[in-house]
Structure formats: structure tokens, C-alpha cells
Amino acid sequence: MSSRISAQPGTHDPIHHDHGKQHCLKVLQKLSAYLDEELTGDICAEIRSHLGACPNCEVFLDSLRQTIALCRHHQPHLLSAADRATIRRHILKSVPPA
Amino acid sequence: MTSRRSGHQDGVSSPQSPSSSSATEPDFDRIYRDYVDLIYRFAHRLCGESEAARDIVQETFLNAYRGFKDFRGDAQLSTWLYTIASHACMRMRRKRKGQPERELSLEEFIPTSDGEFQLQVPVEGLSPEQALQNKELRRMLDHAIGRLPPKYRMVLVLRDMEGLSAKEVGSIMRLNERAVKSRLHRARLFVRKELSAKGLTQQSTGKTHTD
Numbered sequence: 001m002s003s004r005i006s007a008q009p010g011t012h013d014p015i016h017h018d019h020g021k022q023h024c025l026k027v028l029q030k031l032s033a034y035l036d037e038e039l040t041g042d043i044c045a046e047i048r049s050h051l052g053a054c055p056n057c058e059v060f061l062d063s064l065r066q067t068i069a070l071c072r073h074h075q076p077h078l079l080s081a082a083d084r085a086t087i088r089r090h091i092l093k094s095v096p097p098a
Numbered sequence: 099m100t101s102r103r104s105g106h107q108d109g110v111s112s113p114q115s116p117s118s119s120s121a122t123e124p125d126f127d128r129i130y131r132d133y134v135d136l137i138y139r140f141a142h143r144l145c146g147e148s149e150a151a152r153d154i155v156q157e158t159f160l161n162a163y164r165g166f167k168d169f170r171g172d173a174q175l176s177t178w179l180y181t182i183a184s185h186a187c188m189r190m191r192r193k194r195k196g197q198p199e200r201e202l203s204l205e206e207f208i209p210t211s212d213g214e215f216q217l218q219v220p221v222e223g224l225s226p227e228q229a230l231q232n233k234e235l236r237r238m239l240d241h242a243i244g245r246l247p248p249k250y251r252m253v254l255v256l257r258d259m260e261g262l263s264a265k266e267v268g269s270i271m272r273l274n275e276r277a278v279k280s281r282l283h284r285a286r287l288f289v290r291k292e293l294s295a296k297g298l299t300q301q302s303t304g305k306t307h308t309d
Binding site for chain 2: 021024025028029031032033038056059060062063064066067068069070071072073074075076077078079083084087088090091092094095
């Protein structure tokens with residue numbers, strides 16, 4: 001995945017598309033696999049072709065890609081040194097010496 | 099006899115007394131030192147609060163100490179600890195009131211209105227690190243993850259946040275890879291939907307929407 005969160009495509013009319021919602025749902029089912037590069041070439045080509053024709057799905061895919069990137073870079077909470085030592089002490093107190 | 103690998107990938111050497119049922123204190127200290135931060139990070143991401151995360155860390159390492167004989171050398175030590183921690187988290191959840199377990203269907207993730215196809219906090223052109231400097235976005239992301247039904251949250255945390263492979267997640271959660279991928283996809287769609295809900299930023303910050 002790119003180190004930058006990708007730009008969204010240009011403006012579009014999100015309400016009107018020229019194909020049925022079922023097709024979008026079919027593509028939506030595969031978007032994680034598409035982003036994780038788990039699909040075969042012909043399925044990828046089919047999805048790309050749909051995305052080219054459906055601005056909504058393209059924006060949707062971009063927002064999903066951004067979501068995954070945000071999760072992957074989520075800042076972890078850190079344990080303080082004092083807590084680390086306290087927990088260790090509690091554990092060793094609970095376990096009888098071998 | 100349980101096989102244990104020597105000098106395994108996690109960078110911890112084999113225990114000194116393979117016949118004992120629990121770790122020796124030096125073994126324990128080495129494992130604790132090397133993995134306590136990892137398990138705390140994981141626990142905090144799962145339960146979203148420091149006190150509960152500390153409890154999970156304590157239970158995890160106590161169980162690891164007592165059950166060292168159960169560690170199989172064919173798994174990474176980190177995977178074993180993730181497994182113990184995930185069980186500790188599930189036990190804690192049963193005692194507490196949290197997000198209810200429910201199935202997520204793909205249909206519920208189809209945007210229903212204009213504007214919900216994209217994220218509400220603009221992130222385009224920014225690196226994820228830059229985007230996450232926005233405190234409101236961090237809060238929204240934490241909130242979205244916290245609202246995930248637990249079995250989906252576990253997969254998302256392990257796969258997308260902890261960076262484990264689908265196979266490792268499957269081994270921790272006792273799921274096949276197909277089920278892991280299916281849950282992961284729904285979890286990602288859930289978080290995406292939460293971050294794109296129209297009016298979310300105005301509601302949470304009180305700011306006027308400007309588009």
C-alpha cells in the first residue's frame with residue numbers, strides 16, 4: 001500500500017449511476033481481497049472496469065483504503081515502566097517458586 | 099514430550115528446563131521483558147481502556163508462566179501469547195457489559211446517501227501518520243473500533259493493527275483463513291462506515307459543516 005493516503009477521484013454525481021446496485025454489491029464483496037492483492041488478474045480487471053464506470057464505488061474503495069491505512073498506523077498505548085514492574089511483581093507473587 | 103524450538107524467530111531462547119510444567123523465573127523474565135509491551139498494546143486495542151488492558155496483561159503472563167509446558171515450538175511465542183491474551187479478553191468481556199456479539203451483513207455497508215461514500219475527516223494527500231495527528235480523527239477511529247462486535251474487532255486488531263497474517267489470526271481464533279478474511283472485510287467496512295457517517299464530525303465537535 002502507498003505510504004500516502006490516496007487522493008479521491010474528481011467530482012461526480014453520486015446519485016445517478018447507469019447500472020444496478022447489485023453490481024456494486026458484487027464488487028463491494030471483493031474490495032478487501034482486491035486491496036490485499038488476493039484476486040486473480042481477470043477478477044481484478046473486472047473490478048477495475050466497474051470502478052472506471054462507477055465513481056461511487058471508486059470513492060468508496062478509496063475511503064476503504066484510507067480506513068485500512070489509518071488502522072495500520074493506529075498509535076498504540078504504552079505501558080509505563082512503573083506498571084510494568086507492578087504487574088511483574090503481582091505475577092511472581094501469585095506463582096509459588098519452582 | 100513437547101517439542102520446543104531453539105533460538106526461535108521471536109528472539110527468545112528455549113527454556114532451560116523443558117520438563118518442568120511452568121517457566122523458571124529467568125525464562126519468565128525474558129519472555130515478560132520481550133513481550134509485555136506487545137501484549138499491552140494488543141489488550142488496549144481490544145478493550146480500549148488502560149485498567150482492563152493491565153488486567154489482561156497480568157492474566158496473560160500469569161497463565162503463560164503456569165502453562166509453559168503447553169507452548170509448542172512449532173508456533174511463534176508471540177502467537178501463543180496473543181492466543182492466551184485473546185482468551186483472557188473474552189473471559190473479561192463475559193463478566194462485563196460490552197458491545198453485543200452480532201453478525202454484520204454486507205448489505206448494511208452500502209452507503210445510502212450522498213456524502214457517505216467518503217470519510218468525513220479529509221485525509222487525502224496526507225500520510226496516515228499525518229492524518230492521525232488530527233485528534234478528532236483518532237477519537238473517531240477509536241470509537242469506531244470500540245463499536246465493532248467483539249469477534250470482528252479481534253480480527254481487525256490482529257490483522258490490520260497488529261499486522262499478523264490471516265493464517266496466524268486463524269490459528270489464534272481457531273478459524274479457517276476464509277472466515278478470517280470474511281470477518282476482516284466486514285470489520286473494515288464497519289469502521290469505514292463509522293468514519294464516513296454524515297454529520298459525524300459536526301455532532302462530535304459542534305463545528306459547522308462546510309462543504
